[in-house]
Amino acid sequence: MDYIMETVGLRKSYRGNAVVDNVNIHIPRGAVYGFVGPNGAGKSTVMKMVLNLIQPDAGEVHLFGEKVTDHSYEVFKRVGSIIENPYFYEKMTARQNLELHCEYMGFPNRERIDEVLQMVGLQEVRGKQVRHFSLGMKQRLAIARAVLAYPEFLMLDEPINALDPEGIREMRKLFQRLNRENGTTVFISSHILSEVDLLADTIGILRHGKLLAELPVEEIHKHQTEYISLQVDDVPRAAVLLEKKGITNFTAEDQEFIRVYDSDLPGKTLSKYLVENGVGLESLGRRQDTLEDYFFQLTEEGD
Amino acid sequence: MEHLIRLELKKFGVGRNIMFTVAAILFSILFITVSLVDSMTDPEQTKDTFESTFLIIGLLVSSIFLVYSSVLTARFVIGEYDRRTIILLFSYPLNRKGLIAGKMMIIMVYTAVSVMMGYICCTGFMIIADNYFDMLEGTFKISLLQTWIPAAVTAAIVCTILSVWPFIIGMIRKSVSATIVSSMIVVVFRQIIISKNAANRESLLQILLAAVITFAIAAVIFKKKVPQLF
Numbered sequence: 001m002d003y004i005m006e007t008v009g010l011r012k013s014y015r016g017n018a019v020v021d022n023v024n025i026h027i028p029r030g031a032v033y034g035f036v037g038p039n040g041a042g043k044s045t046v047m048k049m050v051l052n053l054i055q056p057d058a059g060e061v062h063l064f065g066e067k068v069t070d071h072s073y074e075v076f077k078r079v080g081s082i083i084e085n086p087y088f089y090e091k092m093t094a095r096q097n098l099e100l101h102c103e104y105m106g107f108p109n110r111e112r113i114d115e116v117l118q119m120v121g122l123q124e125v126r127g128k129q130v131r132h133f134s135l136g137m138k139q140r141l142a143i144a145r146a147v148l149a150y151p152e153f154l155m156l157d158e159p160i161n162a163l164d165p166e167g168i169r170e171m172r173k174l175f176q177r178l179n180r181e182n183g184t185t186v187f188i189s190s191h192i193l194s195e196v197d198l199l200a201d202t203i204g205i206l207r208h209g210k211l212l213a214e215l216p217v218e219e220i221h222k223h224q225t226e227y228i229s230l231q232v233d234d235v236p237r238a239a240v241l242l243e244k245k246g247i248t249n250f251t252a253e254d255q256e257f258i259r260v261y262d263s264d265l266p267g268k269t270l271s272k273y274l275v276e277n278g279v280g281l282e283s284l285g286r287r288q289d290t291l292e293d294y295f296f297q298l299t300e301e302g303d
Numbered sequence: 304m305e306h307l308i309r310l311e312l313k314k315f316g317v318g319r320n321i322m323f324t325v326a327a328i329l330f331s332i333l334f335i336t337v338s339l340v341d342s343m344t345d346p347e348q349t350k351d352t353f354e355s356t357f358l359i360i361g362l363l364v365s366s367i368f369l370v371y372s373s374v375l376t377a378r379f380v381i382g383e384y385d386r387r388t389i390i391l392l393f394s395y396p397l398n399r400k401g402l403i404a405g406k407m408m409i410i411m412v413y414t415a416v417s418v419m420m421g422y423i424c425c426t427g428f429m430i431i432a433d434n435y436f437d438m439l440e441g442t443f444k445i446s447l448l449q450t451w452i453p454a455a456v457t458a459a460i461v462c463t464i465l466s467v468w469p470f471i472i473g474m475i476r477k478s479v480s481a482t483i484v485s486s487m488i489v490v491v492f493r494q495i496i497i498s499k500n501a502a503n504r505e506s507l508l509q510i511l512l513a514a515v516i517t518f519a520i521a522a523v524i525f526k527k528k529v530p531q532l533f
Contacts, residue, residue: 051394053532070530077396087388089314103310104395 003062004029004153004185005050010059012045012209020045020056021209027187027202032179034200034217035189036295042209043189047083047157050187051076063153077105080151082159086142090131094122094141097130098148107149116144119174135162143171147178154178156188160195172199197291205298212298220294228260228267229287233280241277256282307397307405315379315409323371324417328424331363335425339438350440353447356429357454358503364421365458366490372414372462373469373486380406381473381482389532403529407470415463422455450502457504464510465489467517474528 005027012020020042027033037043048054050061052068061068063075088097098113117123120140130138139162146154154175160168176199178184190196196203197217204214232238235252242250242260249261260270271284335356342348351359380403383389393399433439468489473482497503505513 048390048532053390053393055530073396073398075396076394079394081394083390083394084387087386087391089388090386100313103313104392104397106396 001026002029003027004031004064005187006062007046007050008060008062010046010049010061011057012042012049012054013057019209020049023059023206023209023211024214025204025211026214027185029185030179030183031202032175032186032188032200033202033204034196035187035204035206036191036193036196036291037189037206038191041206043206044084044157045209046206047081047155047187047189050155051079051081051083053083077149078152079155080146080149080153081155081157082142082146083155083157086135086138088130088138088141091129093127093129094133095126097141098145101145101148105149112148112150116148119147120144121170136164136167139163140167140171143174147174147184150182151184154184154186154188156186158190159188160190160192168195175199193292193295194290203291205295207299217291220291225261226286226288228262228265228270229283229285230258230260230270230274231256231282231284232258232274233282234278237277238274238279241274241279245273259287304401304405307401308408311379311402311405311409315375315406320375320413324368324420327367327371327417328364328421331360331367331421331425332428334363335359335429336432339429339432343436343438350438352440353429353433353443354450356439357426357447357451360422360425360429361454361458361504362494364418364425365462365493368414368417368421369462369465369490369493370483370486371417372410372466373473373483375410375413376407376466376469376473377479377482379410380470381477381479384477384533385479387532393530393532400525400529404525407467410470411463411466414466415459418459418462419455422451422458426451426455454502454504457510461493461505461510461513464514464517465493467521471517471520471524474524477528477533 003026005025007023007025010020010023010025011018023042023046025035025046035043035046045054049056050063050068052061052070052072063072064078066072066075068075089100092100094117095113098116099110102108102110102113114123114126117126120143122137122140122144125133125137130141133141139159143156143159146156156175160171163171172195175186175188179186188196188199200217202214202216203220205212230238235255235258238258239250239252242248242258247260247262247265251259251261253259267284267286271281274281338359339351339356342351383392392402429439430443433443469482469486472485473479496509497505500506
């Protein structure tokens with residue numbers, strides 16, 4: 001397969017603690033790769049190693065089929081990125097920051113600046129100094145900068161942090177459009193699993209510096225089971241009643257919720273049966289496992 | 304490298320720094336004028352000589368521009384690490400060490416030019432003022448330039464070399480304040496060294512030694528510290 005970015009046995013330790021441990025990532029050209037994991041899992045460290053901002057203790061990074069070394073500069077012309085936080089020259093205006101970016105990237109098309117500012121909804125404040133921007137505005141500007149020079153590979157470290165729900169939706173649409181229309185490969189890290197689920201077609205799950213899984217989202221969805229979610233006032237009693245009725249494929253999630261995996265059961269019958277036997281039923285609904293469920297299932301196995 | 308220097312010059316703010324140079328030279332002229340007027344008007348004091356005034360100009364100009372070069376290093380180089388904009392810079396398709404070297408070259412050239420300009424303007428003012436108001440002991444003779452020119456050239460070269468030290472210390476600590484404080488230590492250290500020389504300036508051997516040590520350590524810093532984000 002044609003991988004736009006690949007890591008081979010990537011390792012990094014700080015003071016004897018492995019923060020990235022034998023990570024092998026494979027990002028196919030044209031993919032939207034969601035890199036998920038809790039805060040501190042090592043996502044940013046991996047991304048920094050991809051850009052050679054920090055050197056791995058062991059392992060290799062291949063970008064566009066080329067091994068990244070201390071002398072790899074030209075390859076970064078094809079990469080747009082946001083790493084850690086949106087950093088800017090705060091006394092410069094939004095437009096000046098983007099002009100400077102064009103200079104450094106050797107990108108001559110200045111008309112593109114207005115285009116990307118429009119894309120992220122910052123056209124009106126292009127002449128404002130960045131130091132007066134909110135964190136959400138800076139995040140939008142960082143996205144504008146990352147996509148400005150038509151990158152083939154877009155690497156975004158938690159790009160939706162600090163964005164409001166509308167902003168998150170707009171940016172998701174933007175990334176999807178860039179991927180669909182320009183063929184841009186997107187490597188996006190986030191700890192917001194629901195958002196990655198909506199955007200990515202391939203998922204890599206990182207925890208404690210280890211890549212627990214890497215698979216297409218379709219694969220996850222294929223294994224996601226449907227279930228009936230019951231919210232009751234007495235879980236032990238409800239469990240006994242379900243067993244009496246011959247329903248054994250269920251789990252008690254916490255002190256309120258029960259998941260019944262026999263989703264063919266008519267909800268009406270189930271609710272009537274529980275209520276008639278003295279269990280208060282707050283809610284009943286049909287659900288499907290999410291990426292979040294898959295993530296927790298995997299990480300619990302890891303523990 | 305030319306491309307990198309051109310890029311960095313845009314961020315450097317040439318106009319703003321020329322303004323500072325002019326202001327610093329005017330301050331030095333004012334300082335020297337006050338000192339000369341004081342010795343002229345106070346009957347208990349003797350008038351300053353051209354030689355002693357040259358020394359004051361040298362001390363003032365080198366100290367001001369050496370400390371200012373550290374401010375530039377702090378803002379223009381170490382500040383990139385401090386503000387984390389270095390992550391951005393190092394993500395560009397550019398030679399990272401070349402980028403920092405370009406910044407340092409701008410600062411070194413600025414320091415050399417400013418020290419020279421400071422010497423020329425302050426000395427020129429002093430000669431003109433003496434011509435009109437007889438502020439100094441004796442009269443200006445062209446032969447005085449035989450000591451003035453080597454002193455000015457030496458100061459410009461030495462300040463340029465020494466302006467690398469705040470970069471070295473700042474890079475080791477990745478600290479803006481350490482960068483500026485180190486320049487003050489360098490100024491004091493230089494005064495101690497040259498006060499022991501009869502000509503009140505560094506000898507050729509001392510300049511060469513300072514250059515070799517400074518650039519050797521700077522080379523190590525470039526190799527080890529420049530690529531590190533923190």
